[in-house]
Amino acid sequence: MKATMIHAPGDxxxxxxxxxxxxxxxxxxxRTVATCVCGSDLWPYRGDNDIxxxxxxxxxxxxxxxxxxSAVSTVSPGDFVVGGFLYSCNDCPTCHAGMHANCPRGGGYxxxxxxxxxxxxxxxxxxxxxxxxDRDLIPSLxxxxxxxxxxxxxxxxxxxxxxDSVVVVGDGAVGLCGVIAAKQLGAERIIAMSRHADRxxxxxxxxxxxxIAERGDEGVAAVRALTDGIGSDRALxxxxxxxxxxxxxxxxxxGGMVGLVGLPHGGLEAERLFWRNKGIRGGVAxxxxxxxxxxxxxxxxxxxxxxxxxxxxxLDRVSDAYAAMDQRRTVKALLWT
Amino acid sequence: MKATMIHAPGDxxxxxxxxxxxxxxxxxxxRTVATCVCGSDLWPYRGDNDIxxxxxxxxxxxxxxxxxxSAVSTVSPGDFVVGGFLYSCNDCPTCHAGMHANCPRGGGYxxxxxxxxxxxxxxxxxxxxxxxxDRDLIPSLxxxxxxxxxxxxxxxxxxxxxxDSVVVVGDGAVGLCGVIAAKQLGAERIIAMSRHADRxxxxxxxxxxxxIAERGDEGVAAVRALTDGIGSDRALxxxxxxxxxxxxxxxxxxGGMVGLVGLPHGGLEAERLFWRNKGIRGGVAxxxxxxxxxxxxxxxxxxxxxxxxxxxxxLDRVSDAYAAMDQRRTVKALLWT
Numbered sequence: 001m002k003a004t005m006i007h008a009p010g011d012x013x014x015x016x017x018x019x020x021x022x023x024x025x026x027x028x029x030x031r032t033v034a035t036c037v038c039g040s041d042l043w044p045y046r047g048d049n050d051i052x053x054x055x056x057x058x059x060x061x062x063x064x065x066x067x068x069x070s071a072v073s074t075v076s077p078g079d080f081v082v083g084g085f086l087y088s089c090n091d092c093p094t095c096h097a098g099m100h101a102n103c104p105r106g107g108g109y110x111x112x113x114x115x116x117x118x119x120x121x122x123x124x125x126x127x128x129x130x131x132x133x134d135r136d137l138i139p140s141l142x143x144x145x146x147x148x149x150x151x152x153x154x155x156x157x158x159x160x161x162x163x164d165s166v167v168v169v170g171d172g173a174v175g176l177c178g179v180i181a182a183k184q185l186g187a188e189r190i191i192a193m194s195r196h197a198d199r200x201x202x203x204x205x206x207x208x209x210x211x212i213a214e215r216g217d218e219g220v221a222a223v224r225a226l227t228d229g230i231g232s233d234r235a236l237x238x239x240x241x242x243x244x245x246x247x248x249x250x251x252x253x254x255g256g257m258v259g260l261v262g263l264p265h266g267g268l269e270a271e272r273l274f275w276r277n278k279g280i281r282g283g284v285a286x287x288x289x290x291x292x293x294x295x296x297x298x299x300x301x302x303x304x305x306x307x308x309x310x311x312x313x314x315l316d317r318v319s320d321a322y323a324a325m326d327q328r329r330t331v332k333a334l335l336w337t
Numbered sequence: 338m339k340a341t342m343i344h345a346p347g348d349x350x351x352x353x354x355x356x357x358x359x360x361x362x363x364x365x366x367x368r369t370v371a372t373c374v375c376g377s378d379l380w381p382y383r384g385d386n387d388i389x390x391x392x393x394x395x396x397x398x399x400x401x402x403x404x405x406x407s408a409v410s411t412v413s414p415g416d417f418v419v420g421g422f423l424y425s426c427n428d429c430p431t432c433h434a435g436m437h438a439n440c441p442r443g444g445g446y447x448x449x450x451x452x453x454x455x456x457x458x459x460x461x462x463x464x465x466x467x468x469x470x471d472r473d474l475i476p477s478l479x480x481x482x483x484x485x486x487x488x489x490x491x492x493x494x495x496x497x498x499x500x501d502s503v504v505v506v507g508d509g510a511v512g513l514c515g516v517i518a519a520k521q522l523g524a525e526r527i528i529a530m531s532r533h534a535d536r537x538x539x540x541x542x543x544x545x546x547x548x549i550a551e552r553g554d555e556g557v558a559a560v561r562a563l564t565d566g567i568g569s570d571r572a573l574x575x576x577x578x579x580x581x582x583x584x585x586x587x588x589x590x591x592g593g594m595v596g597l598v599g600l601p602h603g604g605l606e607a608e609r610l611f612w613r614n615k616g617i618r619g620g621v622a623x624x625x626x627x628x629x630x631x632x633x634x635x636x637x638x639x640x641x642x643x644x645x646x647x648x649x650x651x652l653d654r655v656s657d658a659y660a661a662m663d664q665r666r667t668v669k670a671l672l673w674t
Contacts, residue, residue, distance in 0.1 A: 283611045283613065
């Protein structure tokens with residue numbers, strides 16, 4: 001099969017690798033239909049992570065089940081399936097608590113920007129769509145593998161509910177999906193912080209009521225001007241930088257809550273949170289926990305997160321897809337396999 | 338009037354000070370019936386805070402309204418009143434959001450371990466009881482001034498709800514009130530971390546289902562043994578030390594939430610929280626926000642938080658009360674004025 005390997009920063013190659021095989025009775029083999037490039041794939045691409053040896057890469061996918069192990073009962077060959085960027089058992093106390101990304105039996109894949117992938121614990125990971133999807137629905141289904149569920153996790157972690165004001169920090173694919181999530185969860189005022197006209201347009205289309213281009217103290221002042229002078233009820237931190245985290249924390253009112261899905265490099269100023277009665281919650285999104293709710297929303301075309309894929313490529317142009325993402329020429333790049 | 342002054346670490350004196358007077362039309366003067374010593378009063382007593390000059394001290398009280406300013410309409414002379422350890426306007430966006438401790442017009446008193454106190458913004462701060470309370474009810478009413486509402490805030494901040502498992506870190510008055518709060522909010526399993534037999538007894542009386550005497554990793558292991566191996570749904574951090582905060586964070590399961598009311602010296606390890614999908618929320622308790630719910634519970638004798646006052650003193654023995662608190666001979670010392 002063809003599979004994407006990263007050899008060094010900036011060096012992405014589509015190569016031939018052995019087809020994956022069923023190695024446990026709980027495995028499935030999925031022939032991908034589409035996969036994509038994630039912001040976190042850019043970390044090694046940009047040299048932020050070490051690459052001691054050539055590595056398969058990619059963790060988002062949708063596809064068709066090719067083969068299942070003897071213990072797999074919920075999906076069958078021929079099913080179109082969605083699966084999260086981590087596999088999970090969906091049958092332990094941690095999964096029962098809805099925290100599948102922390103499943104002690106779970107883990108990651110051997111590269112998903114590929115034609116075939118082995119999905120361990122298939123019953124706990126994959127969800128079949130009600131039928132074969134129209135092709136134009138596939139991008140939105142693909143977002144369920146990561147960014148839509150991650151934006152949703154930010155909103156759930158922040159406790160977004162009816163009537164809330166919500167600031168979304170980050171106008172990448174996750175932040176934009178956070179806008180969709182906030183709207184679905186009933187937020188009344190959704191303030192997207194964005195400086196880019198194309199992303200502002202997407203944010204508006206997804207439900208943002210206000211756009212703020214300013215950052216830092218000016219950005220906070222702009223938020224307060226929209227929120228009775230005290231700040232928003234919730235903020236979604238969808239970047240992962242210290243600046244973004246501070247922007248989110250400073251944007252919420254006393255008693256407000258920050259949903260955190262950007263990996264927080266560095267620490268939190270606990271006293272700063274404490275004296276202003278602000279909370280913070282989040283982490284790696286438990287995709288499987290959200291699929292039952294979000295898959296029907298996509299299937300019934302109530303949400304259209306696939307619009308975050310502002311560029312589509314065939315898999316053999318994966319290197320171009322990385323370059324477009326790296327240079328911010330696209331919000332998120334889809335790869336048809 | 339007689340009022341308590343702190344002159345230096347360990348040097349508490351009851352002195353004569355001028356009676357407070359109405360200085361704003363929104364003020365009330367309250368003749369205290371009971372006041373008490375707080376764990377935070379021990380910070381200057383133990384030399385943890387500077388005392389550049391002799392200072393009035395104390396911030397918890399119940400009493401009878403003596404006089405009100407011309408703009409006060411909700412309480413009248415003769416009313417028995419409860420008020421929080423900070424005054425608040427109860428009429429701004431921050432108060433409307435339920436975060437009275439962060440009210441921009443609010444603040445602290447000029448010492449409450451005294452016979453008379455001036456309460457600014459009386460309408461936004463004081464709540465009258467339905468009538469004159471029986472004397473045996475006064476200790477529980479007094480806890481509403483701080484510790485009961487602070488324990489409640491820990492539980493609310495942690496999102497305690499029906500069926501939850503809750504670990505309470507700290508067996509002081511606030512932690513014990515946190516046990517009461519967890520029970521009232523429907524927690525099914527309430528695990529109190531305590532090494533002291535008398536406090537363990539109080540915790541049981543207040544609703545704790547389990548007691549854990551171990552700390553650190555052993556304490557965490559003991560929590561997990563009671564909670565499907567993954568940790569509790571919630572933890573209440575009612576101490577304020579780094580060890581206690583870590584105990585609380587480590588005690589909750591992935592997706593769990595820590596309610597924080599102990600002042601967090603030092604920072605939080607954000608990545609540690611993130612990778613385990615744990616959240617943290619809390620701060621200074623918004624007493625006024627909780628009085629409408631908690632005062633009836635005390636008045637109708639559904640909860641008995643006054644039991645945390647394991648010693649009662651007359652005000653002129655305030656120095657003995659501090660010594661008993663400092664030497665941990667009492668959970669919390671009440672002062673009858």
